[in-house]
Amino acid sequence: MTRVEGQAVVSARGARAQPAVIGLGLGLNAKLRTEAGARVTMACSGGLEVVVGPESEIDVLGLLDHETRPFGLRLIDGIxxxxxxxEDGNGVQVRTPSAVAAVRSTEWAMRVENSASAIFTREGTVFVSADDTVAQLSLGKGIDVSSSGKIGSVTDWGSARIEEFDALLGAEW
Structure with missing residues (x-):
């Protein structure tokens, strides 16, 4: 972790939960939970930086290992x-309760609330799949996926919605 603002906890199978602190790494199957007002920034191999916003929970599903598979996370709740x-990284694949997003070399964000997902692309291209449907998001586009996995239309996100994501993720994003 390269930055920790507020309270966050890291846990792994068979280990006691511990406070998130700068320099602490997350291994396979680790879980990170942030409290209200907290943000954690993690530097991953392949040039990927992940900013986890307040009241969020993520699981690490796979690690970059110099192969062609992407880094994997599960965003259980939050942003x-x-x-x-x-552009040298293997990319990232993020699973939520309702969708999967996969990308390389781009800037994007994903939020989960009540098992529904919202995905926004600030730069580059993001592919979102849910319920056997795949959508492609480009610069400034976003999409919502219901908690049942029904994928919405790709739309231009207005400034209010983008500013909401910016406020939750902070200056690092």
Missing amino acids: AGFLFSS
Whole structure:
């Protein structure tokens, strides 16, 4: 972790939960939970930076290992932003209770509330799949996926909705 604002806890199978602190890494099957007002920034290999917003919970599903598979996370609840500083990374695949998003070399964010997902692309292209449907998001586009997995239309997100994501993720995103 490269930045921790507020209270966050890291846990792993068979280990006691511990406070999130700068320098602490997350291994396979680790879980990160942030409290209200908290944000955690994690630097991952391949030039990926993940910003986890307040009242969020993520699980690490897979680690970059110099193969072609992407880094994997499960966003159980809350919001996370994803920033790539290079085009050399293997990408990231994020699962939520209702959707899957997969990308390389882009800037985007995903929020889960009541098992419904909202995905926004600030730069690049994001592919979102749910209920056997795949949508492609480009610059400034977003999509909502219901808690049952019904995928909505790709739309231009207005400034109010983008500013809401910005406020939750903070200056790092």
